[in-house]
Amino acid sequence: MPARKQTTSLIGDLSNVLPTALASDALGASRPIGQRLADFYALCKPRVNSLIVFTAMIGMFLASPGFPPLARFLAASLGIALVAGAAAAINCLVERTVDALMTRTRWRATASGMLTTGETLGLATLMGSAGLWLLHAQVNTLTMWLTLATFLGYAVIYTLVLKPATPMNVVIGGASGAMPPLLGWAAITGNVGPEALALFLIIFIWTPPHFWALACYRRDDYAKAGLPMLPVTHGIKLTCLHSLLYVVMLSGATVLPYTLGMSGLGYLAAALALDAVFLAYAFALWRRYSDALARRTFRWSIIYLTLLFVALLADHFI
Numbered sequence: 435m436p437a438r439k440q441t442t443s444l445i446g447d448l449s450n451v452l453p454t455a456l457a458s459d460a461l462g463a464s465r466p467i468g469q470r471l472a473d474f475y476a477l478c479k480p481r482v483n484s485l486i487v488f489t490a491m492i493g494m495f496l497a498s499p500g501f502p503p504l505a506r507f508l509a510a511s512l513g514i515a516l517v518a519g520a521a522a523a524i525n526c527l528v529e530r531t532v533d534a535l536m537t538r539t540r541w542r543a544t545a546s547g548m549l550t551t552g553e554t555l556g557l558a559t560l561m562g563s564a565g566l567w568l569l570h571a572q573v574n575t576l577t578m579w580l581t582l583a584t585f586l587g588y589a590v591i592y593t594l595v596l597k598p599a600t601p602m603n604v605v606i607g608g609a610s611g612a613m614p615p616l617l618g619w620a621a622i623t624g625n626v627g628p629e630a631l632a633l634f635l636i637i638f639i640w641t642p643p644h645f646w647a648l649a650c651y652r653r654d655d656y657a658k659a660g661l662p663m664l665p666v667t668h669g670i671k672l673t674c675l676h677s678l679l680y681v682v683m684l685s686g687a688t689v690l691p692y693t694l695g696m697s698g699l700g701y702l703a704a705a706l707a708l709d710a711v712f713l714a715y716a717f718a719l720w721r722r723y724s725d726a727l728a729r730r731t732f733r734w735s736i737i738y739l740t741l742l743f744v745a746l747l748a749d750h751f752i
Contacts (some may be wrong), residue, residue, distance in 0.1 A: 474554065495750060514565070514581060534728050589609070604641055646665065681713055688706075712735070
């Protein structure tokens, strides 16, 4: 679609959405506080953030010869979770008009107006501030500053600047999503070493093929919202080729923990097996694309990362 027509279409869609959102906003203010808090909790994307906190915890375990100090472990986990939840809520608030146009996100309380702008911003500010204070007071200053940088990278740089501007948004913005294991490492050691950077690199390279699989089968939603995701701007075939190349690079990156002495042969064998399955999915997606296969690839990418970090953890203790 030509850029002028696409912009005109988006403006027309927004003009239909905004009056409804404003009317719902007034309704949202009168709803019971318990329901509004539940809606805010959903805006914090608990399923996504559970993976963020999980990888941060793995970073803490790998940075310790045994079990990390319990008080610091709990404080760091909670602090990172609070800031990550606040970043997710701010992301939903900034994108509320775009979310209202997309089937996948129109249910969000910010998109439907069930939560007001003031409520969302206020709760996110309180949550994020509490998380940063906890990290500063109970963990260390480095982790607090790195977590704040992660918040700004996701909620501001990615959401406001990169996502609406370039099809490479998930590549550049993936740095924020790759930070959790590095944060966990810093929480225990007070520094950032090559081991932490290896964990960061794994998630950084994993992020594009993970999100591109989603963007492929949701391409009509993204096109309607006017977001320049790679499948929308350059087509399915090129996106799947890029995904395959990234999975090839990812397969190399997953060997780094072994070469750095962070893990043994058990992890290496598990990583190579997981890489082989991911490569098979990415190759199949490139050769014979279907929305159903893209959905399966997206789901597998989440299972892949979870099992990879479980393998790291198991190898560390065994």
